Amino acid sequence: MNFPMQSRGRLSRLTHLMVSSGLVVGCLAFGSSANASISFTFDYSDNTAGAGFLDATFGVDRQNALVTAGNAFSSLFGQYFTNSANIVLKVTSSDDPQSSNLASAGSEATWDGVTSGFTYQEVVRNKLLTGTDLNDGAADGSVNVNWGQPWHLDLSSEAPYGQYDFYSTVFHEFTHAIGFSSSINQDGTSAFGAGEKVWSAFDEFLGDKNGNRVIQPDYSLDPAAWAASTGGASPAEGMFFYGAYAMAANGGNPVGLYSPTTWEDGSSVSHLDTDNPALEAMMMTHAGPDGPSPRVFSAVEVGVLRDLGYTAVAAVPEPETYAMMLAGLGLVGWQVRRRRAA
Numbered sequence: 001m002n003f004p005m006q007s008r009g010r011l012s013r014l015t016h017l018m019v020s021s022g023l024v025v026g027c028l029a030f031g032s033s034a035n036a037s038i039s040f041t042f043d044y045s046d047n048t049a050g051a052g053f054l055d056a057t058f059g060v061d062r063q064n065a066l067v068t069a070g071n072a073f074s075s076l077f078g079q080y081f082t083n084s085a086n087i088v089l090k091v092t093s094s095d096d097p098q099s100s101n102l103a104s105a106g107s108e109a110t111w112d113g114v115t116s117g118f119t120y121q122e123v124v125r126n127k128l129l130t131g132t133d134l135n136d137g138a139a140d141g142s143v144n145v146n147w148g149q150p151w152h153l154d155l156s157s158e159a160p161y162g163q164y165d166f167y168s169t170v171f172h173e174f175t176h177a178i179g180f181s182s183s184i185n186q187d188g189t190s191a192f193g194a195g196e197k198v199w200s201a202f203d204e205f206l207g208d209k210n211g212n213r214v215i216q217p218d219y220s221l222d223p224a225a226w227a228a229s230t231g232g233a234s235p236a237e238g239m240f241f242y243g244a245y246a247m248a249a250n251g252g253n254p255v256g257l258y259s260p261t262t263w264e265d266g267s268s269v270s271h272l273d274t275d276n277p278a279l280e281a282m283m284m285t286h287a288g289p290d291g292p293s294p295r296v297f298s299a300v301e302v303g304v305l306r307d308l309g310y311t312a313v314a315a316v317p318e319p320e321t322y323a324m325m326l327a328g329l330g331l332v333g334w335q336v337r338r339r340r341a342a
């Protein structure tokens with residue numbers, strides 16, 4: 001039973017939540033942060049000895065970069081949300097220069113016996129919202145990094161063109177792990193199983209351009225609305241996110257999700273719409289360009305996370321701050337588009 005795993009590709013990021021959890025017991029290697037809202041514990045035990053995060057030459061730097069990313073994400077999340085937990089992630093590696101995949105991540109999920117509803121309980125999200133660890137000692141989620149890509153591992157500087165920003169990418173993956181992820185398969189079935197009417201929290205807010213919700217009040221899927229998942233670019237076509245906070249951050253409009261006309265496993269629906277110029281420079285688009293990439297949440301992304309249940313800190317940034325952030329991101333986006341066109 002696989003919750004789709006979302007990953008970030010060189011030109012495609014996926015998202016993946018996993019349902020079945022193999023028991024992982026191994027050497028748990030650290031990575032917690034002081035006084036932060038989220039802390040992470042990274043388990044490297046599934047890496048091949050001498051490879052990936054355990055590489056004899058690069059392993060220490062890679063582990064340090066991941067710990068640094070965990071701490072930095074913790075600070076970012078804590079700017080906006082009060083939720084707190086230690087998240088245990090199983091960390092794996094691949095090494096494929098030919099793959100368009102950069103990294104992937106997801107949460108484990110459990111089933112609470114309720115046969116219909118948004119009750120596909122993501123372990124990471126649930127832990128942050130309630131403090132309960134639904135799968136006990138097993139890892140709460142997982143993250144994979146493809147070391148076959150050229151990575152920029154220095155948090156103190158932007159990635160140069162020709163390299164991928166490790167921090168933007170890992171933040172993106174962590175955001176999938178905390179709930180920014182659909183549980184709907186390409187054919188419209190639940191990742192929990194064909195015929196099941198159990199969906200992730202994210203799926204509650206999906207709808208087509210006309211406002212028809214994908215998951216209907218009886219928790220069955222509306223095939224006509226789901227067809228918009230391969231509908232094209234927003235704001236004219238495609239799938240949209242109808243959460244109230246996300247819409248408020250988007251001028252009152254539903255937020256376009258990545259809906260290429262040909263379904264892309266792990267990329268479609270679970271990302272902001274890379275094909276929409278207003279959204280394409282944000283962290284949660286499906287494509288990770290090389291060069292400078294966002295390491296901050298946009299107001300829209302903060303809104304999505306609030307819709308998923310996270311509690312806002314008392315003092316949120318003033319609208320002017322958002323405007324400045326968006327202006328900065330817009331500039332990055334223009335560079336990205338120019339780069340892509342080359």
Ligand SMILES: [Ca+2]
Pocket residue numbers: 088123133134135136137138139140
């Ligand atoms: Ca656990």
